[in-house]
Amino acid sequence: MSSGGAGARLRGWWSRIRPDAPALKEAAVVALPRTAASVPDGMAAAALVGVNPIHGLYASFVGPIVGGLTTSTKLMVVTTTSAAALASFSAIQGVPVDDRLAALLLLTVIAGGIMVLAGFFGLGRFTAFVSHSVMIGFLSGVATSIFLGQIPDLLGAEVDAAGSVGKTLEVIFNPGLIDIPSLIVGMSALVALVALPRTRLGKYAALIALIAPSVAVALFSYFEPVMQVQDTGEIVRGFPTPVFPPLGQFSFELLAGAFAVAVIVLVQGAGVAQSYPNPDRTRSDQNSDFMAQGWANVASGLFRGVPVGGSVSQTALNVSVGARDRWASVLSGVWMVVVLVLLSGLAGEVAIPTLAAILIVASIGAIRPVQITAIWRSGAQSQIAMVTTFAATLFLPVSAAVGIGAALSLLLNVNREAQDVRIVLLSENEDGSIVEGPVPARLESGAVTVLNVYGSLFYAGARTFESELPAVGLAEKPVVVIRIRGRGALGATAFSVLSSYAARLDEQGGRLYLSGVEPALVAQFEQSGRVGARGPIRLVEATPVIGESTRKAMAEGEAYLITEPDEPVATEPSRPWVSRAGDGVKKTFQRLFPGSRS
Numbered sequence: 001m002s003s004g005g006a007g008a009r010l011r012g013w014w015s016r017i018r019p020d021a022p023a024l025k026e027a028a029v030v031a032l033p034r035t036a037a038s039v040p041d042g043m044a045a046a047a048l049v050g051v052n053p054i055h056g057l058y059a060s061f062v063g064p065i066v067g068g069l070t071t072s073t074k075l076m077v078v079t080t081t082s083a084a085a086l087a088s089f090s091a092i093q094g095v096p097v098d099d100r101l102a103a104l105l106l107l108t109v110i111a112g113g114i115m116v117l118a119g120f121f122g123l124g125r126f127t128a129f130v131s132h133s134v135m136i137g138f139l140s141g142v143a144t145s146i147f148l149g150q151i152p153d154l155l156g157a158e159v160d161a162a163g164s165v166g167k168t169l170e171v172i173f174n175p176g177l178i179d180i181p182s183l184i185v186g187m188s189a190l191v192a193l194v195a196l197p198r199t200r201l202g203k204y205a206a207l208i209a210l211i212a213p214s215v216a217v218a219l220f221s222y223f224e225p226v227m228q229v230q231d232t233g234e235i236v237r238g239f240p241t242p243v244f245p246p247l248g249q250f251s252f253e254l255l256a257g258a259f260a261v262a263v264i265v266l267v268q269g270a271g272v273a274q275s276y277p278n279p280d281r282t283r284s285d286q287n288s289d290f291m292a293q294g295w296a297n298v299a300s301g302l303f304r305g306v307p308v309g310g311s312v313s314q315t316a317l318n319v320s321v322g323a324r325d326r327w328a329s330v331l332s333g334v335w336m337v338v339v340l341v342l343l344s345g346l347a348g349e350v351a352i353p354t355l356a357a358i359l360i361v362a363s364i365g366a367i368r369p370v371q372i373t374a375i376w377r378s379g380a381q382s383q384i385a386m387v388t389t390f391a392a393t394l395f396l397p398v399s400a401a402v403g404i405g406a407a408l409s410l411l412l413n414v415n416r417e418a419q420d421v422r423i424v425l426l427s428e429n430e431d432g433s434i435v436e437g438p439v440p441a442r443l444e445s446g447a448v449t450v451l452n453v454y455g456s457l458f459y460a461g462a463r464t465f466e467s468e469l470p471a472v473g474l475a476e477k478p479v480v481v482i483r484i485r486g487r488g489a490l491g492a493t494a495f496s497v498l499s500s501y502a503a504r505l506d507e508q509g510g511r512l513y514l515s516g517v518e519p520a521l522v523a524q525f526e527q528s529g530r531v532g533a534r535g536p537i538r539l540v541e542a543t544p545v546i547g548e549s550t551r552k553a554m555a556e557g558e559a560y561l562i563t564e565p566d567e568p569v570a571t572e573p574s575r576p577w578v579s580r581a582g583d584g585v586k587k588t589f590q591r592l593f594p595g596s597r598s
Contacts (some may be wrong), residue, residue: 017069019327027327028335033203034318034328035335038064038079040210041314042336043229043347044355044362045080046306047153048146049088051101052233053355054347056080057340058240059305064333066299067308071292073273073284074326077314078296082362083142083264084307090398091257095249103254105301106245110258112297115266115290124286127270131409133375135267136368137386138405141393143366146359153356154190156182156226165394181223185213186353193361203321206358214351223351230348237345239337242302253399260399262294263406265309269293272310279324313362385412414459421455421464426483426550434547442471443478443510448557450481450550457484462493469501478510479557483550485516485542489524502537511560513553516542 019027038060046056059080067078088104095103118124149164151157152171156179161170171177189209196205217223229235273284293309300308318328375382385408392401424436427450436452443449449470457465472478480501484490490498502512517525517539525539540553 017326019325023325024327024331027323027325028331030318030322030328031330031332031335033321034077034314034323034332035339036204036207037314037317038332038336039339040206040355040358041362042080043210043350044358045082045085047229047232047352047355048082048085048149048359049104049306050093051104051306052235053229053350054235054344055101055104055304055306057336057344057347058303059300059308061333061336061340062300062303062305063296063308064329064336067292067296067310068326068329068333070288070295071310071326072278072282072288073269073276073310074278074280075276075315075319075323075329076269076272076289076310077318077329077332078269078293078308079311079314080306081265081268081309081311082146082359082366083139083268084261084309086142086146087257087261087264087398087402088307091254091260094253099249101304102246103249104306105243105304106247106249107254107258107261108297108301108305108307109245110250110255111261111265111307112294112299112301114259114262115294115297117294118262118266119287119290119292119294122287124266124270124290127267127286129409129413130267130405131385131412132371133378133382133385134389134405134409134412136371136375137389138393138401140367140372140386141390141401142398143363144390145394146363146366150356150359150363152177153227154182154186154353154360155179156186156353163395179225182226182351182353185217185223185226185351186357188213188216189351189354189357190361193357203317209357210350210354213354214349217351218349227352228348229350229352229355231352235345235348239341240304243304245301256399260402261307263402264398265293265297265307266290268312269310272312272315275312276315276319313365381412381415385409414461417456417458417461419464421453421457421461421468423451423453423465423468426450426452439468440470442473443475443480445476445478446561448479448481448554448561450483450554452483457487457494458491459493462491462497465494466497466501472501472504472508472510475508475510477561478505478508479513479560480505480510481513481515481550481553481557483515484521485546485549486518488518488520490521495525498537511538511557513538513540513557515540515550515553517549518542 039057042056042060043053044056045059046053049055063078063080067076071078088107091107092100092103145164147164148168151168152159155171155177157171157174157177159167159170159177161167189212192209192212193205196202196208201208214228217226217228269289270286273286273289278284289310296308300306318332321328323329372386375386388408389401389405392404396404423439425439427435427437429435439451440449451469453465455461455464470480482498498512498514505512514537519541522539522541525537538553538556540549540556542549
């Protein structure tokens with residue numbers, strides 16, 4: 001691309017997002033409460049990953065700025081999320097402690113690259129294939145895992161067990177591990193987080209819950225045993241300088257973890273776009289949002305931040321304080337830069353139990369009882385999907401849980417498509433109206449049977465279709481017309497089913513007609529070798545007139561029944577297995593079905 005072309009595109013992009021001065025001033029004020037909320041949320045997310053909480057603050061300035069400038073969903077806030085943090089922790093927990101930060105930064109950049117590629121290749125539509133039951137089970141499992149995993153930090157208990165469930169059980173069976181000063185600090189933070197949202201200070205509840213107990217820890221010697229952020233590692237003051245993560249930390253396990261993070265972020269981001277449409281009613285573009293979140297993660301990794309993504313809770317807060325466009329999010333990132341430059345040294349004084357309290361409250365808020373109840377009432381299939389994904393997320397690495405969820409979603413989609421396949425018998429009343437009826441168990445000799453099929457004919461759907469077809473049995477010279485209008489393609493299984501059925505008809509001197517066949521599907525049939533001059537399948541191409549090709553097939557079938565075995569039926573000369581409806585055939589329709597127009 002020429003430099004002039006790139007410059008023109010850059011100017012066009014800026015003209016689309018450029019704010020006016022009054023709107024920018026308003027956004028700067030609106031951004032302050034969200035910045036205040038980002039401080040505890042960002043630090044808690046980094047603590048959940050298992051790295052110094054300052055890296056959560058780095059992500060909290062990069063994500064909103066880069067994501068806010070590039071996303072098509074104007075109100076979306078791209079920042080740290082608990083689900084992405086837990087997936088990151090799962091991916092790097094096997095890495096030696098000294099190398100864990102480097103591995104995390106490389107994972108963040110790789111995950112960002114995957115998201116950019118997903119958007120570039122237009123994979124946004126595939127988020128629709130993720131089952132709602134699977135997603136709720138996964139998010140509920142993430143929330144439960146976060147809740148259980150933070151119990152030891154809330155209580156100041158040093159545990160050796162692996163996994164969130166194991167850690168909680170160790171505390172329960174060994175109450176002597178609980179540190180009373182840490183318990184007091186953690187519980188006071190929990191009280192603030194529960195009580196303050198009901199007051200005028202609600203928007204700053206998390207910040208107050210973070211600061212007030214931490215001040216007490218710093219002032220009173222009784223709280224000396226309480227662990228602080230500075231105990232987890234050195235706090236680098238000021239603005240972070242960008243670095244490229246060392247490639248030596250790459251492994252296939254890290255790549256799998258990056259893929260899991262990308263999937264989680266993209267699905268959550270799609271949910272944000274659906275929940276918060278653009279105020280100017282312009283449509284969001286999933287692929288653009290994919291790329292925006294990808295670039296935000298690449299930048300976060302380079303600036304030593306944890307993974308980021310579209311955050312439902314932060315976007316909700318952004319809207320609640322009066323955000324009208326992307327600039328409230330962008331300027332919250334700018335305010336975070338100010339916090340880092342002036343106040344990052346104070347981050348070391350934050351008490352670890354307060355971060356645990358914030359994560360516990362956030363995890364409880366992430367549970368959706370209404371949606372869980374609705375899924376449970378939907379039937380056994382939805383129940384199995386939700387419970388399986390929940391258990392996998394709770395007891396397996398997140399990357400494995402994501403893989404199980406993806407496979408389960410695919411199986412559910414295939415199974416539902418198979419269940420939705422239905423065949424009906426088409427017949428015509430005296431007034432010309434078409435009536436649907438039950439499919440006969442067996443075909444009649446010397447008769448034309450017209451069928452219409454609903455549902456997908458891919459994968460298991462083709463086998464369901466096969467089981468619903470009327471049996472050929474010993475019927476002599478049966479003719480079957482199957483209407484498949486509107487299908488642009490068929491899979492190998494469907495071709496096999498149709499060929500087998502046509503062969504059984506041919507053995508009894510019958511014939512199979514497919515009507516409403518789109519031109520692209522005609523070409524696919526010819527390439528497959530399933531049709532030919534002497535083949536038992538005949539194709540009738542679709543026309544703009546609904547029902548015309550089916551009546552054409554019926555007419556050909558009726559004509560075939562009255563011909564001698566070796567006498568040909570008139571079709572297209574160059575391709576005798578393909579025919580089109582024309583004026584001559586319309587006369588035949590009128591003769592067979594007087595009073596009908598189509």
